[in-house]
Amino acid sequence: MLEMITFFFSGRRDIYHLRKEYDRIREHVDKGEDEQKRVALLRMLDQLEPNMVMLEEQNLSGGDTRKLKLYVRSSLLRIKGEMKHSGAQSAKTVR
Secondary structure, three states: OHHHHHHHHOOHHHHHHHHHHHHHHHHHHHOOOOHHHHHHHHHHHHHHHHHHHHHHHOOOOHHHHHHHHHHHHHHHHHHHHHHHHHHHHHHHHHO
16 A cells, blocks of 8 residues: 555656556557658657666656656657658648
């Protein structure tokens, strides 16, 4: 029970949600049809992976943790935007 309480109040929950979001995006990109876009997005995700691992495994100071979380969150949003942009662009080419 104490582990659950420390999990919710330690900030690890944010890291857990970032990892889940990263994994969902990764699975979605893997199913992509456009080879060039998929490779570009996978490279972006591969560059983000060491930061995710650092957040999960190392005990960082509060400021460093916040900076890394912000960087990871903004990178995931940028990747999502690229996914939406590529989907809209491919829909235009089909028409």
